[in-house]
Amino acid sequence: MAFWHKAKKKDGWLAVSAAAEGVTAAVVRRRADAKPAVLAAAFHPGGRAEAAGLIARVGRELDAPAHLCSSILVPGEYQLLAVEAPNVPADELKTAVGWRLKDLIDFPVPEATIDVLDIPVAPNGPAHNHQVFAVAARNGIIEALQNLYTEAKVELGAIDIPEIAQRNISALLEPEGRGLAMLAFDAHGGLLTVTFRGELYLARRMDIGLAQVEGAPEARQSLFDRIALELQRSLDNFERQFQYVAVSKLVLAPTGSASLHDYLSANLYLPVDLLDLDAVFDLDKVPQLRDAAQQARFLTVLGGGLRDEGAVA
Incomplete structure (x- = not known):
């Protein structure tokens, strides 16, 4: 899906997210017979008032003119x-x-x-x-975003949303003929998606941020109980609505801690796998992304970089 799109053929996608905590970006190139390659990645902290300068900076560092560029909206903007x-x-x-x-x-x-x-x-x-x-x-939000990239002198080729970015990663993990649930957390909250045959069937938001998931151990029990209950209700509703889609498992995106994975594995009826993006992407050029905390930070822009246009062999 291209929420807003005017692509031209270039060498892969530069996906950018400009959020309250800073600008995150990654360059991803699809390949026909190998894992998608992450060519570069960058994060620069700063407020929204600094966004144009930060986008210009990542544009220089990640060679924006060589790639198609997409910007990923943040919750609250759509x-x-x-x-x-x-x-x-x-x-x-x-x-x-x-x-x-x-x-x-x-x-x-x-x-x-x-x-x-x-x-x-x-x-x-x-x-x-x-x-x-x-x-x-x-x-007005779309126009302001376009103006931001114009000010940064980075040519904007598409506007996406996090649900589609997460779908792109989930689609690469689906078992043949079965659906896949994925749960990820960032500063904006939790996102549950279900994909089947590469299509998005379910997207649900949770008002629980990554900082809470990684918070003090004494607060985790009630929080994890709440996450498990919301998951169970969402997946039960999904099964009633889409009886022809058999969800094989839940994949939990990296959070920097194994505590939630251990809890969900013990309390959900579905198998729960912990996602390692090294199994999805070729990270040889960005070995720092093998760290779980960095994977949590870059998950959305890596998924955003998995657009089909601009793929190369």
């Missing part, structure tokens, strides 16, 4: 909603979905930039069960 798919021609889909959102988003539809991602239906399933994901952001 809304992601599952809605019934309108029965309209493809060229009218975004407009029709927009009007379905008019009572679901907190700003007027004419002020929204909207994109749509299909949720595949079951083989021979009823058409009335067909849903799509709709992404909506205020036009």
Whole structure:
């Protein structure tokens, strides 16, 4: 999915996230017969007022002119909603979905930039069960982001969201013919996704940040209980809605600590694997990303760099 997209063929993707804590970026190149290669990565702390300068800096360090560039929105800058798919021609889909959102988003539809991602239906399933994901952001947010990259003198090729970045990594881990659940935490909270055959079927946010997961041991029991309960409810609801998708396991993205993995392994009915991005990407050029804490920081931009356009053999 390209929430906003004007790609030209270049050598892989430079994915950038400008958040309150700083700018994170990585360059990823897909390869036909090998793991995707991470060519470079950088993080520079700083507030949003410094974002243009920080984006310019990572653009120089990571050779932005040699790559397609995508910017990944942060939670609060967009809304992601599952809605019934309108029965309209493809060229009218975004407009029709927009009007379905008019009572679901907190700003007027004419002020929204909207994109749509299909949720595949079951083989021979009823058409009335067909849903799509709709992404909506205020036009002003998109324009401000474009202006930020113009000021930084970095050519922006696409705008994405974290759910799609996480889907891109999850799709590489799916067992043949089965779905995969993935749970990740960052400064903005937790994100649970379920993918099947490379498509995003579920995306749920948890109001629990990475700092809480890594917090004091005495506070973890109730927090981990809450995470497990939210996971169980979400996965139970998913199984009822998508009975044709068998979820094989839950993959927990790195958090810098093994405590949550150990807890979920003992308390969930699904097998729980701890993700090591070294098994997904070729990290030889960025060995610092073999550290679990660094993997937690760079997870979203690495997933954002796995876009299909610009792939090379």
